[in-house]
Amino acid sequence: MVGARLPQMLKDAALTALVAAALGVFIVGFHTVDIGSRTGLSFDFWFADLGVALVVIFLGRLGLSLAAEGLRWPAIALGVVMLIAGISPLKLPSGFLHWFVALGGALLVVRAAWPWANQAIAAGAATPTGRLIDRIGNQWAGWFLLAVAVLLPLTPIGDQKTMDLGVLILTYVMLGWGLNIVVGLAGLLDLGYVAFYAVGAYSYALLSTQHGLGFWAVLPLAGMLAASFGILLGFPVLRLRGDYLAIVTLGFGEIIRLVILNWVDLTSGPAGIGSIPGPTLFGAVFAETAPEGKQTVAEMLGVPFSSNQRLIFLYYVILGLALVTNLFTQRMRRLPVGRAWEALREDETACKALGINPTNTKLTAFAIGAMFAGFAGSFFAAKQRFISPESFTFIESAIILAIVVLGGMGSQIGVVLAAVLLIGLPEWFRELGSYRMLAFGLAMVLIMVFRPRGLIAHREPSIRLHPIGAKGGG
């Protein structure tokens, strides 16, 4: 029975390896090497690496087929062998291959053992204690994450590297929450979200460097400007649906970038805008010595100056901004307009029949989403102190969208988890060099395989007729 299917499995695995070979020969097989100015480039061949990788892919695919056929033990055995080979001091052509082999083995073991784990989880969740843990998890996970985020700078792990990463992740969390209104709640696929981020960033950069306005004064202005851009774009395009809307927003994102790039008089084009002032704390600046007429924060608080103060302040600013975004969204979801957003995502025709104006409703979602991108953009400009069109490419929109989709459309906690995963992981794995994007891709594939509806697919009703706990059992 299995013996009969074995040739089929071997063929399948061979085919997979063949495809990998066809792709890999160009990506992994050749490297160009600069061998001096006169002769230019030459090739370096990495066929040993490719060969090992192909063997791993062949075995991995075979293992997956075995696991899918219910032959868990052979699959696990294969996975363990690969894992051991990966971590053994065996001489492989490069260090990365150790990772590759070991990770492949580990994945295979996980895949083969997955049905058991699934059963155990399902059985566990069905017991009263399981349900209790589930409920506590749902209710308290957010508060727990918030406590971690607030306390992080005060702990010993809160060094410069962590704080930098924290600020970066929180910026994406905020952008994710903003886009979640548009994509997750209202169901409008926006591929040009970064345009509003750029509008916010340039608003602050220009108003501060040319008109001397401070961060806190510009913040609401930047939000309003970005929202106006949202409405401006929204009016003509929001009658489009699905794919068409996605393409138009994609185009809009590029247009904004190209305008910034080419309107040299205003934006200094590709050279970017530099020496943007950072955010101030009650008028005091974060610097070792204050410019005339100003005070440094260290002087104001009477503490010795440290370069970390600015970073920790930035961290709390973006944490605050992100929390405002979250609170606002949570509140909106429980209001009629928020319910109309979700209803529009579910069925636009039915909404029309109920007398809901779809254009206005979509426009509010678009404008509010854009506003939060504007806030985040201002913050980004104030943090970087230098911005250029390079920072607002399509890939940014794609990453923010990936955070929303992988987090589970409409889930606020999901956005946090996805941002930590997608932004944090590549940063943590910087040692892997250019292979870190492989980890990024792997994370995405794994989420989509194991959680096809996003990390958190659970939707909490915006209102309940029977509050939880009011009635026994349930």
Add this chain to the structure above:
Amino acid sequence: MTLAEAPLIEVEHLTMRFGGLIAVDDVSFSGRPCAITAIIGPNGAGKTTVFNCITGFYKPTIGRLRLRGEREYLLERMLGHEIGQHARVARTFQNIRLFPAMTVLENLLVAQHNKLMVASGMSVFGLLGLPVYRQAEQAAIAFARDWLERIGLVAMADRPAGELPYGAQRRLEIARAMCTEPRLLCLDEPAAGLNPRESAELNQLLLSIRDRDGIGVLLIEHDMSVVMSISNHVVVLDYGRKIAEGPPAEVQRDPAVIRAYLGTDDEAIDG
């Protein structure tokens, strides 16, 4: 009964062409408040097209659609969602269109959107959590709860609408349309796919909508037992034309109607 004398909706010379195809050809009829008007006819007779014109999903090629409320509304001049918002015509769909991921209660609250938007001061009062909005929301929930009791879904209120059994989804869609507080309710084949018991329940619900809520109901239906037992007035369409109109018992005997439904074979009628 004087109120019931004036028609609630008047369809005059309604014609709808799609390119060369004439889906509805010069159809006129009227529907009264506190009455159930059924539109029947074989498949492809143009029943749903009439509905789509009345509810603003199609713009009629020719014709006038008059709805009487506090003032007169000319539906053919209104945009899709305005008909629900201002003229207060609500409808259900042949293939149920609920908001499946949202709960039963949320579905009924979305139906009260326009009322709640005003109460929430276009979301400003709502964001501030002012009592004005909270009271309006409580009232909306109470209203929704009444309807849940009438359709027997109170216990399911917090379940996603998409998880309900088919018959319950049908009832919920009607309740959702009623939560918009309409003057005219248009039901597109509400009994499709229901078993006899559910169908009888539906009849009771529709009669209570007519008698208790006192609104006009337009009904497209294939199930003749539903049509004959509850409707006050029947309009028969065939190939886009109106072939008969009148009380159900009269229409049932009309030779043109029998021909349209059963073909021209006289023996088949006698048998």
